[in-house]
Amino acid sequence: MSVNPTQPEAAPSAARSDSLRIGDVARLLGTTPRTIRYYEEIGLLPEAPARPSGQHRLYTQTEVERIREVMRLKHLLGVSLEELKTLLTAEEARAEVRAQLRRDDVDPGRRRELLTQALGHIDRQLELVRHRASELAKLEHELSETRKRARRKIRGLDAAEEGTFPPSEEMTPL
Amino acid sequence: MSVNPTQPEAAPSAARSDSLRIGDVARLLGTTPRTIRYYEEIGLLPEAPARPSGQHRLYTQTEVERIREVMRLKHLLGVSLEELKTLLTAEEARAEVRAQLRRDDVDPGRRRELLTQALGHIDRQLELVRHRASELAKLEHELSETRKRARRKIRGLDAAEEGTFPPSEEMTPL
DNA sequence: ACGGAAACTTACGTGAACGTAAAGATAAAG
DNA sequence: CTTTATCTTTACGTTCACGTAAGTTTCCGT
Structure with a gap:
């Protein structure tokens, strides 16, 4: 009645070891899962390799860093995602x-x-x-x-x- | 037959003295009349004062400079027109x-x-x-x-x- | 005075970059 | 093993920043 069990303390919920799920990555980067999926959709991010389509995406630390870099470039250079893709x-x-x-x-x-x-x-x-x-x-x-x-x-x-x-x-x- | 009278040499077509029409301003700034009207529409640019709505807009040199500055800020800061407006x-x-x-x-x-x-x-x-x-x-x-x-x-x-x-x-x- | 270029208003269309909803699958927790 | 939160795909909706079209009006040159 007062503890409100709907908040699991925002534990990273790692799927074993170092990989993060898309929601965690989004929170980490201050964005949304949709945006990350969208970037993958238009080819800005590489499709999570060897994922049996239907399975959850898992991101390693390096992949997260790449996404961060992409968003940083977008922010700083102010280019379209298409230009950014070629860049x-x-x-x-x-x-x-x-x-x-x-x-x-x-x-x-x-x-x-x-x-x-x-x-x-x-x-x-x-x-x-x-x-x-x-x-x-x-x-x-x-x-x-x-x-x-x-x-x-x-x-x-x-x-x-x-x-x-x-x-x-x-x-x-x- | 060869001079093609459709091109009046791009003479600024000034409406007496120093004021420019919207098309000239657009060409000068590398944009379009629509954009300038749009900026006026959303309040980014002041409405041409005392213009009997239906009359052509005329821009003085200072007004042109202001528009240029607006576009420069938009380009350099990469903010939304709404943010830019408050700025x-x-x-x-x-x-x-x-x-x-x-x-x-x-x-x-x-x-x-x-x-x-x-x-x-x-x-x-x-x-x-x-x-x-x-x-x-x-x-x-x-x-x-x-x-x-x-x-x-x-x-x-x-x-x-x-x-x-x-x-x-x-x-x-x- | 007049013919045509350019501008005016109004309104609907568009591409980019996501948001959001639905229906179902998967993973983590108890 | 069952619940439940999170993720999956698919698909349609939305906002921003204009583009475009239509029909009319104003202006400039001759």
Whole structure:
């Protein structure tokens, strides 16, 4: 009557070991299961491999991190999911590289090829990020300039009201 | 037969003096008339004042600049038009201040009040911009780190292939 | 004065990115 | 083993941010 057994303390409910269910992942990332399924549906996320369709999706820690990264990029770059998908071939390539690097039975030629490809994708991302960053920096500069002017005017008014004339430059160091 | 009179050389077609029509503004800003009307419709842009509804909208240079700023903020901050609207009370306040500042028949008290209010709005914008900028900077840093690692690995491979062992550190300065 | 380009209003259509509901299967808990 | 919370698929609904079409009106050039 008072304990309300409907709340199981939000225990992660891990399906043995390190894998999380979609609901937990969603809570963890501040999103919803639907969104995660949707991203998988449009090919932004790889389909949970070898899952007999009907079975629950399970996410490893690395997969969760990938989803987090996807959402972060979406948020920061503000691109459509379609653009993001093409951008994320970079991530896939990098994952490929990592996978291939682990088992070193691949010839250096193939290895170099993969790495170079990944590098190209990284460069594309970097270019996009740098462009946006510089735009934002410019905006920030403009805003802080405007702010300075506003503050100067306020100080001028204050000074004129009490001291009859605006002080030379800095009076209150805030 | 060859001049094709359907193209009037894209002359701005100014309705006397400095004002532009909505189509010109749209072309200028790389958008469409519909978008501009829509922004006005949802209150993002002020309704063209004293226009007998049915008459063509005319935009002064300052109004065009405002629209440009709105679109820039939308692009850079990636917020919804609704959020942007609340954010833009800042712009309105600043416009108010500028208007009041021009005719100095307002008492310093009111003036200070307006300025302080505007300052608050600017600060809100600045906070948002700075937050995003720092996030982006972090992402950029991570990406360039990853890039470095990838390049190192590639150089390692190249060296192993031709020279049999990777050179100590810097070999090709690119 | 007038013919046509461009703008006006109104209203319905659309794609992206999910939300939500239904009906049934699965996994975790008792 | 049974309950129950969570997940499954399927499918339709929704909001945002405009696009588009239709029918009318205003403006600019000649």
